[in-house]
Amino acid sequence: MSRxxxxxxxxxxxxxxxxxxxxxxxxxxNHLHRPVTGVGLVSDLDQARRCEPQTAMVVHxxxxxxxxxxxxxxxxxWERNAACVVAPDTVPVSGSTTQLAERLRMPLLTVPDPAGIxxxxxxxxxxxxxxxxxxxxxxxxxxxxxxxxxxxxxVINSEVPGxxxxxxxxxxxxxxxxxxxxxxxxxxxxxxxxxxxxxxxxADGRPWATLVARINTPSPAWAETVETILRLARAPLxxxxxxxxLSLAHQGSRDRLLMETLLTGRPAQxxxxxxxxxxxxxxxxxxxxxxxxxxxxxxxxxAGWPVDGRLVAVYLRPAGWEPQDxxxxxxxxxxxxxxxxxDAPLVPLEHGWATWFTGAALTSExxxxxxxxxxxxxRIPIPLSAGVGDVGEGMAGLRRSVTEAELAAAAASxxxxxVVELYxxxxxxxxxxxxxxxxxxxAARTLLAPLLADPKADVLLATLAALLDCAGxxxxxxxxxxxxRNTILGRVERIRAHGVDLxxxxxxxxxxxxxxxxxxxxxxxx
Numbered sequence: 068m069s070r071x072x073x074x075x076x077x078x079x080x081x082x083x084x085x086x087x088x089x090x091x092x093x094x095x096x097n098h099l100h101r102p103v104t105g106v107g108l109v110s111d112l113d114q115a116r117r118c119e120p121q122t123a124m125v126v127h128x129x130x131x132x133x134x135x136x137x138x139x140x141x142x143x144x145w146e147r148n149a150a151c152v153v154a155p156d157t158v159p160v161s162g163s164t165t166q167l168a169e170r171l172r173m174p175l176l177t178v179p180d181p182a183g184i185x186x187x188x189x190x191x192x193x194x195x196x197x198x199x200x201x202x203x204x205x206x207x208x209x210x211x212x213x214x215x216x217x218x219x220x221x222v223i224n225s226e227v228p229g230x231x232x233x234x235x236x237x238x239x240x241x242x243x244x245x246x247x248x249x250x251x252x253x254x255x256x257x258x259x260x261x262x263x264x265x266x267x268x269x270a271d272g273r274p275w276a277t278l279v280a281r282i283n284t285p286s287p288a289w290a291e292t293v294e295t296i297l298r299l300a301r302a303p304l305x306x307x308x309x310x311x312x313l314s315l316a317h318q319g320s321r322d323r324l325l326m327e328t329l330l331t332g333r334p335a336q337x338x339x340x341x342x343x344x345x346x347x348x349x350x351x352x353x354x355x356x357x358x359x360x361x362x363x364x365x366x367x368x369x370a371g372w373p374v375d376g377r378l379v380a381v382y383l384r385p386a387g388w389e390p391q392d393x394x395x396x397x398x399x400x401x402x403x404x405x406x407x408x409x410d411a412p413l414v415p416l417e418h419g420w421a422t423w424f425t426g427a428a429l430t431s432e433x434x435x436x437x438x439x440x441x442x443x444x445x446r447i448p449i450p451l452s453a454g455v456g457d458v459g460e461g462m463a464g465l466r467r468s469v470t471e472a473e474l475a476a477a478a479a480s481x482x483x484x485x486v487v488e489l490y491x492x493x494x495x496x497x498x499x500x501x502x503x504x505x506x507x508x509x510a511a512r513t514l515l516a517p518l519l520a521d522p523k524a525d526v527l528l529a530t531l532a533a534l535l536d537c538a539g540x541x542x543x544x545x546x547x548x549x550x551x552r553n554t555i556l557g558r559v560e561r562i563r564a565h566g567v568d569l570x571x572x573x574x575x576x577x578x579x580x581x582x583x584x585x586x587x588x589x590x591x592x593x
Contacts, residue, residue, distance in 0.1 A: 076102040076286060077195050079123070079151045079174050080228030085202045087187035091153070091176040094160060095168040100229050100283050103150040106189045108182065115143035125153040125185040137164050137175070145171040153188075155181050199292045202227065206296045210303045214310075216243040219303050223280065223296060230293055232280045234267065234304060242276060242308075263290055265297040267304045275308060319401060319415045325370060326414040326421065329363045330466055364462050373411055373425045379434045380456040380468035382476040384419035385449055386484035400447055419451075419476060421469055431455050435487050442485045450484025452476060457491050474500050481587060502580070504587045511581035518565040530558045531567065532582035539569060 080099035082088045093099070103123050109115045110127040118124050124144045130136060137154055141164070144152045151174040160177060168175040178184045191198045209222040216234055220243040223232040233244030261282040269275035278297050282290060367374045383400070400420060404413045411423045424434045435455045442451060454475025456468030471490035478500035479488035490497055512519060518527055530548065534555075537543035541559065545552040559569070568574055 076104055076121075077192055077198065078102050078229060081198065081202075082123075082188060082191060083176070084226065084228040085205065086191045086198055087184050088153070088176055088178070091178045091184075092156065092160075094165045094175040095171075095173060097169075098172045098174055099151075101150045101174065103188075103192060105192065106185050107149075108185045109140070112139055112143065115140055116147070118143065118147045118149050120148040121150050122147075123151050123153060123185075123188055124149045125181050125188075126155070127181060128155045128157065131155050131158045138167055141167055141171055141173050141175060145173050149173070151176060153178060153181055153184060155179070195288070199288075203292065203295055203299070207299050210300055213303065214307060216304060216307050219300055219307060220244040220278070223300065227280075227293060227296060229283045230280050232278065232297070234276050234278055236276050237274065261290060263294050263297060265294065265301060267301050267308070269305065269309065275305070278304065318412075322412050322414040323416060325366060325372075326416065329367055329374070329462065330469060331363075367462075373423075374462055374465060376425055377427055377429050377458060377460060378423045378425045378465055378468065379429055379431050379458050380421060380423040380465060380472040381434060381438055382416075382419055382421050382454045382456075382469065382472035383413075383451045384454070384473075384476040384480045386452045386480050386482075386486070400449070400451070404441070404447070416473075418473070421472065423465060423468065429458065431457055431489050431491055435489050439485070439487045442487070452479035452482065452484060452486045453488070454479055455487060455489045471497070474498075477501060499583055502584070504584050507580060507584035508587070511584045514577070514581050515565075515567070515585070518562065518567060521561070521565065523561075527558060527562055527565075528582060528585060530555060531562055531569075531578065532586055534559070534569065535575060535579040535582060 077086070078099065079088070079101050082103060083091060083093060083099060102121050104121040105119060105123070106125060107114070107118045107122045108125045108127055109118065110130045112130075115124060115126075124140060124147075126136070126140050130140075131154055137152070137158060137160065140152050140154065143149075152168075153176045156177040156179055158177070160175065164175070206222055206226055209226065210219055213219045213222060220232050220234050223230060224244060231245050234242045236242060263280045263282065265278045266274040267276045267278055278300060280293050280297055282293055364374060383404075401413050401415075404420075404422075411425070413420050413422045424437070435453075438453045438455060442453060454472040454477070456471035456475065459465055459468040474497040475488040475490040475493055478493055478497065479486040481500070481504070482488075493500070515528070518524060518531075521527055530544065533544040533547050534541070537547065541552050541555045545555045548555070563569070567578065569578075
C-alpha cells in the first residue's frame with residue numbers, strides 16, 4: 068500500500084479485532100463502529116470531563132474505585148462523545164453498568180493493564196498502516212487454509228470488523244456469505260453503508276461471480292483496505308468454485324447414468340478403472356469386479372439412494388419455452404438444492420432434474436407444498452417449475468412417478484417460474500402438456516386463419532374452446548364464460564360463418580388441439 072495515501076481513522080472494532088484491545092472483555096459490543104482519533108489516560112473525573120471527542124478514555128486503576136466510578140466515566144464519555152471507555156478488569160462490571168453502557172451506546176472494555184494498553188493504542192492510532200497491514204496478512208494466511216466458498220467468505224465476515232461480505236452470481240443469487248451484503252435488503256439507511264465489489268474470474272478469465280462487502284463506517288483508507296482483502300480472496304474463491312463445479316458436474320454425470328439405468332430397468336455392467344480394477348461406488352465402497360452385472364435396485368442401494376417403500380417423484384424444469392443451457396446451470400441448481408427436504412439426490416436429466424421424497428405416510432400434496440416452499444426460498448440461478456408424480460411403491464413405483472412428474476413439470480413450466488403441478492390433479496390434461504405447442508400453434512393459425520382475422524378473434528376462439536371442452540353444450544359453455552346462452556348461440560353462428568363446422572365429428576379433435584395450442588401461454592406470438 069502506498070505510504071502517501073490518506074490513512075483514515077481506526078474504529079473501536081478494528082482495535083478489538085486486530086489491535087491492542089483484542090483480549091479485552093467487551094460490553095455494548097454492538098456499538099464498536101465508533102472512530103478513534105486519540106487516547107486519554109484519566110486518573111480523576113475532572114480529566115474525564117476534559118476528554119476530547121472520539122478519544123478512547125482509558126481509566127487509570129487509581130481512579131477506578133468501584134462500580135460507581137465506571138458508571139461516572141461512562142456518563143462523562145457520553146457527554147464528551149468519546150469513542151469508548153477502557154477500564155481495569157480488577158473492577159467488577161455489574162449488570163447495571165452493562166445496561167448503562169448499552170443505553171448510552173458507549174462501548175466499555177476491561178483489560179488487565181490499562182496504562183500499557185493506552186500506550187499500545189496510541190502507537191496503533193499513530194500508525195494505522197501497520198495495523199491494517201497486519202489484518203491483511205492475517206486474512207491472506209487464513210484464505211490459504213480454507214478450501215470452500217463458505218469458508219473463504221467466512222474469513223472476511225469473522226476477521227474484518229464492521230464488514231459483511233457475500234459471494235453472489237451474476238444474476239444476484241447468493242453462493243456464500245450473508246445475504247445482507249449481496250442482496251437489496253440492506254439494513255438501515257443507504258447512506259450508512261458503503262459497498263465494495265470485486266469480480267471473481269473463472270478458469271477462462273471471464274467473471275464468474277462477484278464478491279461484495281458492505282462497510283458500516285466507510286472511509287477512503289478503510290475501503291481500500293477492504294478492497295485489498297477482497298482481491299486477495301479472488302484466487303482462492305476461483306479455485307474453490309472451479310473444484311465445486313467440477314465435482315458437481317462429475318457427480319451429476321454419474322447420477323444421470325444411474326438414474327437412466329433405474330428408469331429403463333435394464334441390468335448395468337459396473338465399469339472398471341483403466342488399470343482393470345473395479346471401481347468405487349457413490350458411498351466409497353468398492354463395486355463388483357469387471358463384467359459382473361447388477362440389477363438397477365442393487366446399484367441404487369449401493370449408492371445410498373432410498374428406492375424402497377413409499378415414494379413420490381419430483382421433476383424440476385426451467386420455466387417457459389426459452390432455450391436454457393442446462394449443463395451450465397446444473398452446478399448452481401444442484402448447489403442451491405443441496406439442503407432439500409429429501410434424502411434422494413437431485414439428478415440431471417434431458418429436460419431438467421429429478422428427485423424424490425420417501426416416507427411411510429407421504430402424499431403428493433405434502434410433497435407439492437414442500438417443493439413450492441423450496442422453490443420460493445432457494446436462490447436458484449434460473450427460474451424453475453416443478454411437477455409432482457403420484458405416490459409409488461418401490462422401483463416400479465419410482466419409474467412411474469418420475470414419468471408422471473415429468474409430464475406435470477411440462478405443464479407447470481408453461482405457467483411460469485415457481486409453479487408446482489401435481490400429476491393427480493392434471494388427469495388427462497397431462498397428455499396435452501407433452502404436445503409441441505410451438506409447432507401446433509403454427510398449424511392452428513393456418514387452419515383457423517379466417518376466424519383469427521375476425522376483429523373479435525379472441526372472444527370467438529375462447530368460445531370455441533369452451534364449447535369443445537363442454538362437449539358442445541351451449542348452456543355449460545355460457546356458464547363457464549359467464550355470459551347468457553343466447554350470447555353463445557350468436558357467437559356460434561359467427562364461428563360457423565368462418566368455415567368451422569362443429570357438427571363434423573372428424574374435425575373436433577383437430578379443432579380442440581388447435582384451440583389448446585393457440586390459448587396456451589407458451590404459444591409463440593405470430
